[in-house]
Amino acid sequence: MKMKITIAGLVIALLLSAAPSIRVLASGDGFNDTVKIIEQFYHVKHQSIPLLARAGMKAARTAARIKGGEYKRLAEAGSVRVAFFEDQNFNSRGQIAAFKRSMQTTLEGEWSPLVQTLAPKDEEQTYIYIRDAGSKFHVLVVTIERHEATVVQATLAPDVLAQLMKDPSDMGKALTEDATINDH
């Protein structure tokens, strides 16, 4: 009887730990930790972006579009960080919830999750995390699609964040587009 209980306990313990989960030793830098989680879970490699220095300038433009010019700056120039994964295969192998859990485990504490959208069939995911940065906020946006992914960290003034929060699902799209799309 005791043997049976022990085996049952082992099986349950195994079941609890069976869900694949990538754990990155959190460095306290949410941006780098997130890039590492993506690389480990999907076996992909991020690319350096030569336009990184320019990204901050680009990110300043969304505000005017969002509120008819009322908000001059979406992000402070130079405070945007971007990592890009291009032409790679993002297949979560039916374990998209495990990836979400890994993100949560790594970022919890310092970062607060704001919005997470998942569409496993299309391998599309968006994560938006927020962190206090004195009088401003750091916003971390992760978008993953079947063949590309982007990680953007930007600094937002509270009034801009408040406006973006009205439509949190659109927030990630607005931030990512401005940090990455070259419209020249």
Added chain:
Amino acid sequence: MKTLFQTILRFAPVLLLLLAGGVMTARAQGPKLQMDQLDLLANKASETVDVKLDERLMATTARFFPSKDDADIKEVLKGIKGIYVKSFTFEKEGEYSQLEVDSVLSQLRGSTWSKVVSVKSKGGDNVQVYLNMVGDQITGLAVLSMEPKEFTVVNIVGPIDLQKLSKLEGQFGVPDLGIEADKTKKK
């Protein structure tokens, strides 16, 4: 022995969810619901939306709606300590079970929660609204929307009523639930 293994394996997920439900019930004495146990549905859902606007974020940003257009929303958000939404859309019917629904409903059986609205349609839609009351004060609200291919839970912590909820629909991650404050019947 093989039978024992098979039985355990077959029922382990159910047992775990029941166990989690029990823990949730014990924890959910306040207006904030535990909803993380629903996350596993993301593997089956064709689309999942998870919104968390916590107390700190609400308090910080609520001050920053300066325009006249925002006066209404500023009033609605006054005192709100959190907005939490989980919504799962499925391709086929029957992809979420009563077990998942019960893991939330069990938390609403506490003495501070009462069901104020229940709407069922012929098409199988079922919307239930619960209020958390401490004395005469509303301290929270929960909406469960159960459709054949969609399961949504909205939990708002703070002084919120149905009229305020209808103003939040479509904003701050709160989906359009089709709740009309003056037309709903109390049950």
